[in-house]
Amino acid sequence: MKLLTLALAVPLLAAAAPRAGAQEAPKGPEPLQVGVAAPDFALPGATRYGVLRNPIHLSDFKGKTVVLAFFYKARTKG
Numbered sequence: 001m002k003l004l005t006l007a008l009a010v011p012l013l014a015a016a017a018p019r020a021g022a023q024e025a026p027k028g029p030e031p032l033q034v035g036v037a038a039p040d041f042a043l044p045g046a047t048r049y050g051v052l053r054n055p056i057h058l059s060d061f062k063g064k065t066v067v068l069a070f071f072y073k074a075r076t077k078g
């Protein structure tokens with residue numbers, strides 16, 4: 001009985017394998033072009049005293065120069 005189950009399962013799995021790999025990954029947003037204005041986004045703000053209560057929006061700085069600095073290991077155990 002186990003041999004019959006195995007004999008039926010192997011061809012079914014082999015037939016299903018190509019279909020499982022044929023799925024396309026979902027496409028993300030298109031990358032921005034140089035010189036195009038960035039879309040508005042919000043990030044949690046922080047000071048040396050801790051995280052700010054309200055998020056900071058890029059639109060809050062319209063008309064000003066904005067520099068984003070990412071410190072991926074700052075304030076972590078990493």
